[in-house]
Amino acid sequence: MPQFAVYRNENPRTRSAFPFLVDVQPELFEDLQTRVVIPLTRAVELTEYPLAYLTPILTFEGASYMLMTPQLAGIARADLGAHAGSVAEQWWAITHAVEFMMQGF
Numbered sequence: 001m002p003q004f005a006v007y008r009n010e011n012p013r014t015r016s017a018f019p020f021l022v023d024v025q026p027e028l029f030e031d032l033q034t035r036v037v038i039p040l041t042r043a044v045e046l047t048e049y050p051l052a053y054l055t056p057i058l059t060f061e062g063a064s065y066m067l068m069t070p071q072l073a074g075i076a077r078a079d080l081g082a083h084a085g086s087v088a089e090q091w092w093a094i095t096h097a098v099e100f101m102m103q104g105f
Contacts (some may be wrong), residue, residue: 055102
């Protein structure tokens with residue numbers, strides 16, 4: 001499971017709001033049975049500081065999605081949906097959002 005892989009959200013309670021999950025867990029921890037993910041939601045116009053840094057807009061499947069970094073969570077590998085693609089080329093925005101959150105804004 002490569003870092004920055006995108007998976008379909010299979011949770012019926014949350015998949016309409018968050019159709020995809022981005023795996024942000026480093027491959028160093030590949031053997032764990034859990035993955036650290038951040039949900040993607042359809043993009044909205046939020047450009048005020050600190051939200052622009054914390055929730056960057058990513059492009060996936062030709063659409064814009066907001067990375068919901070504050071909702072970073074662990075999920076069992078078995079609960080991940082189907083692999084849908086990758087956002088690895090947007091690694092800079094993702095890693096900086098996670099770092100920004102960990103610094104406490």
